[in-house]
Amino acid sequence: AQKVTQAQTEISVVEKEDVTLDCVYETRDTTYYLFWYKQPPSGELVFLIRRNSFDEQNEISGRYSWNFQKSTSSFNFTITASQVVDSAVYFCALSEPTGANSKLTFGKGITLSVRP
């Protein structure tokens, strides 16, 4: 069975600090997909990134970067120079590879508070 662990439950930083959100996953499959979603205080879920298990390149998008390491089963998310607008709950998720029926398993989320 697949599992996603987000051991940090709440993180508080001051604006402009860098912050890393940890995600560790478990799966028996060799092909899988990993995701990060953001849930701002308004409540909607916003897709941030998808990574497949064959692509271990790190990704950078503006102030956001993701570090995928198969050797440690981790897919960590770093926000550089955090801003108040980054305050949200962040979810890491894992998808089985099996096509049409593939289901998404979520971690419990990390609440990030960025103080001015």
Next chain:
Amino acid sequence: NAGVTQTPKFQVLKTGQSMTLQCAQDMNHEYMSWYRQDPGMGLRLIHYSVGAGITDQGEVPNGYNVSRSTTEDFPLRLLSAAPSQTSVYFCASRGLAGGREQYFGPGTRLTVT
């Protein structure tokens, strides 16, 4: 494109009442799903569908029914509401190929008293 829409945004029910949460998407996605979000629990899959006429159970299906008569719509029915069903409900959709990202609706906050 409206994406994924859900109605209502808020609902209060008394124990034992029934209701239907509506979900629609205009992206021609074959896969649709319902999740519930509870504090400290993340999102848990209730039911999902891979196309019209095809539905299956997720992790927490008890107390909920679904049907899929069209590609666009995927309603979630609570047959006899219980306080344990107080939660925020999200509908999501994606393309059928495995590993695709899901797009979520705005959510319905349901309180059962």
